Amino acid sequence: MTKKEWPLWEVFIRGQHGLNHRHVGSLHAPDAEMAINHARDVYTRRKEGVSIWVVPSRDITASSPSEKGPLFDPAESKTYRHPTFFDIPDEVGKM
Amino acid sequence: MYAQLVKSDALKSREDMSPEERAFQDRVDNGEKIEPKEWMPEGYRKTLIRQIGQHAHSEIVGQLPEGNWITRAPTLERKAILLAKVQDEAGHGLYLYSAAETLGVSRDELLEKLHSGNMKYSSIFNYPTLNWADMGAVGWLVDGAAIMNQVPLQRTSYGPYSRAMIRICKEESFHQRQGYSIMMKMAFGTPEQKEMAQDALNRFWYPALMMFGPSDKDSVHSAQSMAWKIKMNTNDELRQKFVNETVPQAEYLGLTVPDENLAWNEDKQGYDFSEPDWSEFFEVIKGNGPCNRERLGARVKAWEDGAWFRDGLNAYADKAAARRQAASVAAE
Numbered sequence: 443m444t445k446k447e448w449p450l451w452e453v454f455i456r457g458q459h460g461l462n463h464r465h466v467g468s469l470h471a472p473d474a475e476m477a478i479n480h481a482r483d484v485y486t487r488r489k490e491g492v493s494i495w496v497v498p499s500r501d502i503t504a505s506s507p508s509e510k511g512p513l514f515d516p517a518e519s520k521t522y523r524h525p526t527f528f529d530i531p532d533e534v535g536k537m
Numbered sequence: 538m539y540a541q542l543v544k545s546d547a548l549k550s551r552e553d554m555s556p557e558e559r560a561f562q563d564r565v566d567n568g569e570k571i572e573p574k575e576w577m578p579e580g581y582r583k584t585l586i587r588q589i590g591q592h593a594h595s596e597i598v599g600q601l602p603e604g605n606w607i608t609r610a611p612t613l614e615r616k617a618i619l620l621a622k623v624q625d626e627a628g629h630g631l632y633l634y635s636a637a638e639t640l641g642v643s644r645d646e647l648l649e650k651l652h653s654g655n656m657k658y659s660s661i662f663n664y665p666t667l668n669w670a671d672m673g674a675v676g677w678l679v680d681g682a683a684i685m686n687q688v689p690l691q692r693t694s695y696g697p698y699s700r701a702m703i704r705i706c707k708e709e710s711f712h713q714r715q716g717y718s719i720m721m722k723m724a725f726g727t728p729e730q731k732e733m734a735q736d737a738l739n740r741f742w743y744p745a746l747m748m749f750g751p752s753d754k755d756s757v758h759s760a761q762s763m764a765w766k767i768k769m770n771t772n773d774e775l776r777q778k779f780v781n782e783t784v785p786q787a788e789y790l791g792l793t794v795p796d797e798n799l800a801w802n803e804d805k806q807g808y809d810f811s812e813p814d815w816s817e818f819f820e821v822i823k824g825n826g827p828c829n830r831e832r833l834g835a836r837v838k839a840w841e842d843g844a845w846f847r848d849g850l851n852a853y854a855d856k857a858a859a860r861r862q863a864a865s866v867a868a869e
Contacts, residue, residue: 522617523625
């Protein structure tokens with residue numbers, strides 16, 4: 443019998459009330475509950491969080507690094523999406 | 538505002554609260570954020586669904602009056618800008634629908650309620666956009682009024698709503714500035730262009746004031762929403778703030794705000810101004826504005842016409858999953 447390895451989990455921590463959960467790293471655990479326990483031990487020993495999410499790594503679909511150009515370059519020429527593109531005189535107040 | 542008339546519960550006094558409700562209120566009072574899986578009063582959940590849902594509907598219905606001008610923008614640059622703005626509104630709708638879904642309502646349920654008229658969207662989008670200057674007026678006044686309301690909502694007590702608002706506010710400044718830049722172009726252009734700009738201001742001024750909802754004295758149950766921090770300011774406070782900031786902007790353009798009673802009041806350090814016609818507001822909310830049927834009709838048509846496409850993608854995803862399943866079985 444081959445030895446079954448614990449699956450990999452990605453760990454997300456909410457640092458403070460109101461913030462998004464942010465990815466902090468990963469760990470191995472036999473199930474979701476244990477993954478949370480491990481995440482607490484590994485990633486919040488100094489009270490770094492108020493909430494933990496764990497997601498099986500195999501369930502994460504990621505864009506591939508080679509797609510970076512086609513995915514993100516088109517936004518480069520669309521500078522008008524930024525408010526600073528428009529010259530608004532100071533005397534009309536902040537906008 | 539984008540949510541103008543949200544039914545809410547009557548304000549509950551501390552004595553009438555259960556221990557759970559009291560603990561909840563303490564957390565809200567302390568500025569803590571409430572997150573999806575945590576306990577919350579049923580009224581809080583329901584009011585938030587109505588409010589965030591109304592807000593989301595406003596974002597996507599709000600695409601229609603501006604979408605009307607994409608193909609007729611005066612230059613390619615203005616077309617690209619307007620397209621980007623309308624695209625942002627779709628994104629804002631998405632952020633808000635997602636926030637509402639964390640409260641246990643489904644996206645389809647919300648859309649069904651919009652389509653059947655059981656949920657509202659902002660009255661402002663039931664007014665027509667008649668000429669290019671209206672694109673300026675909408676960005677400047679409508680997005681300007683929206684920002685007034687959305688900036689304080691970044692501090693709302695419900696975490697997912699607050700985070701959606703932060704994202705939206707970041708993007709919203711572009712919207713108002715592109716509108717004002719259209720107004721500048723028109724107001725400083727030919728006499729005919731200036732006249733168009735003035736006409737747009739005339740038509741959008743009072744509907745923009747209505748966006749903040751009825752006067753506080755007629756506004757039902759906003760006290761509970763304010764205690765829960767899902768409403769941060771009263772309607773009249775925000776309306777006053779909007780007028781104070783917008784009047785100088787109109788003056789800079791050399792345009793006249795269509796209100797004979799508009800005057801600076803030194804004592805309150807703000808403008809006195811005329812109330813909009815509230816009977817018109819309630820008619821528009823009831824469905825009798827100039828474009829209500831057209832707007833809702835366009836949304837329902839888009840939803841129904843897109844059904845085969847959504848179904849097709851589902852069928853493809855199911856097939857692909859079945860194929861992967863078969864392949865993994867064969868490999869074992």
